[in-house]
Amino acid sequence: VTHELNNVFSTIDQAAGMLGDLAARAAAGGAVDPERLETVGARIDRQVKRGVEIVSRFNRFAHSADEPDSEFDAAELLENLMGLVRRFADLAKVRLGRGDWQELRGAGDAFRLQEAVYVSLQELLRLSSEGDQIAIGLEREGGSGVVTLTGTARPEGERVYFHAAATGGAGAGKERGGSVAISTSDRPEKE
Amino acid sequence: MAKVRVLLVDDEEDFTAGLSERMEERGLDVDVSDNGPDAIEKVRGKGFDAVVLDLAMPGMDGIETLKRLLGENPDLQVILLTGRATVRDGVKAMSAGALEFLEKPVDLEVLMTKIQEAQVNRVLLTEKRAEEAITDILHKKGW
Numbered sequence: 116v117t118h119e120l121n122n123v124f125s126t127i128d129q130a131a132g133m134l135g136d137l138a139a140r141a142a143a144g145g146a147v148d149p150e151r152l153e154t155v156g157a158r159i160d161r162q163v164k165r166g167v168e169i170v171s172r173f174n175r176f177a178h179s180a181d182e183p184d185s186e187f188d189a190a191e192l193l194e195n196l197m198g199l200v201r202r203f204a205d206l207a208k209v210r211l212g213r214g215d216w217q218e219l220r221g222a223g224d225a226f227r228l229q230e231a232v233y234v235s236l237q238e239l240l241r242l243s244s245e246g247d248q249i250a251i252g253l254e255r256e257g258g259s260g261v262v263t264l265t266g267t268a269r270p271e272g273e274r275v276y277f278h279a280a281a282t283g284g285a286g287a288g289k290e291r292g293g294s295v296a297i298s299t300s301d302r303p304e305k306e
Numbered sequence: 307m308a309k310v311r312v313l314l315v316d317d318e319e320d321f322t323a324g325l326s327e328r329m330e331e332r333g334l335d336v337d338v339s340d341n342g343p344d345a346i347e348k349v350r351g352k353g354f355d356a357v358v359l360d361l362a363m364p365g366m367d368g369i370e371t372l373k374r375l376l377g378e379n380p381d382l383q384v385i386l387l388t389g390r391a392t393v394r395d396g397v398k399a400m401s402a403g404a405l406e407f408l409e410k411p412v413d414l415e416v417l418m419t420k421i422q423e424a425q426v427n428r429v430l431l432t433e434k435r436a437e438e439a440i441t442d443i444l445h446k447k448g449w
Binding site: 117118119121122124125126128129130132133136155158161162205206207208245 | 318320321323324325327328331362363364365367389390410411412414
């Protein structure tokens, strides 16, 4: 993340330098093309938006550790994580996308769930080659939520189980417990 | 006088656009590439005084690109840029044959100084190679 932010700062730094160059030229009586100013402005705008998105994602990620036993939007959590790790996939020239996807809420330790998904993803990336694909899926299996990570390099994939929050009408509550298991078969024991 | 020729290699399009424009404002002849294989292809066809190369790029990374570039032309003067400088990365870059290892955001004046150094090195190496070639001919012909 810091590397990505550094790229943003570097680009803004060059754009600021360019504005300085153009200002110096204008001060010396030279002509400055307004189109160039617009181009530099657009460049800064793009990078600021990119930086804000990175910081927002990182902020959401950091605050997911605040409450280790809470209910969370699993889909939003995974989307955010995918946004944060996309650069790793880009560097490996691996396409990262969604697999089968079901909106569902989880219960327990959101941070540990992300940690488990991240570890699995890093392993898949390590095994992947240029041009491969990795799909991250999210589904409900009984009382559990399951994140599936499948890729060209490992079609059978990895499965990360977590407690799904109970759904329903009045009286529905979360199923407590923060266990997360990386497995192709095991599910976390319910408390 | 011929312009100093620089190849700028980085996958950050807005960054290369800004930096190359500023370098051109300062009288350099700048070519841009957004990946390692393309950069290797470009150095085959053109004599660059310096290559400014990013460490982290999709596919072939900066260190691998550096090794391949020097494989093509051992006299090439390569300045590595990185957004995440660590001592380990620096050691790796220098032992792979980089002239310099600079951290982003890079001060343009510092980079310009390094590019001038690269150009001087290149001229000296070209003269040395010419001298070696002449000595070799003299020995072979027995004059």
